[in-house]
Amino acid sequence: MSHRDEGGRGERWVLAQTALFVLYVLLPGQRPVWRSPGMLLAALGAAAAVAGALQLGRSLTPFPEPAQHGQLVESGIYAWVRHPIYAGVLLAAFGGAWATHSAGRALLSVALSLFFDAKTRAEERRLARRFEGYAGYAGRVRKFIPWLY
Numbered sequence: 001m002s003h004r005d006e007g008g009r010g011e012r013w014v015l016a017q018t019a020l021f022v023l024y025v026l027l028p029g030q031r032p033v034w035r036s037p038g039m040l041l042a043a044l045g046a047a048a049a050v051a052g053a054l055q056l057g058r059s060l061t062p063f064p065e066p067a068q069h070g071q072l073v074e075s076g077i078y079a080w081v082r083h084p085i086y087a088g089v090l091l092a093a094f095g096g097a098w099a100t101h102s103a104g105r106a107l108l109s110v111a112l113s114l115f116f117d118a119k120t121r122a123e124e125r126r127l128a129r130r131f132e133g134y135a136g137y138a139g140r141v142r143k144f145i146p147w148l149y
Contacts, residue, residue, distance in 0.1 A: 009063035009064070016115065029097075033100075036098060037098065038100075048084050049092065051088075052088060055076045072133060082124075086120065090113055093108070117144075
């Protein structure tokens, strides 16, 4: 999606994200194997996403446009990755695909990865415009995976 296609706050990104989440849940798969390493990954991903959301507090928004009252958060889990909520969702999605032995969910997890990579580009343009220190922060901290990406 180009910048002009994002909507005021990025509504189209949120609609597409919601559609991907619904599709993920509706895809067939086996019952989760609770002792699967995939469930551990899913739990770690959920914990990272929740930690990121809690740390953002009132700055949390599903839209790429930063909240009006938002502040740039660079500490805690945000010192390790710039987008811990998205990273956590991806880890949970891949873990869930593994735990349910679902090739469809695995493929959709790849699609979610590509989607979140694109959404973060739109989001980061807006963050850089809003917060003077964002470019420096983005240069120091990786997007999804500490030290790697």
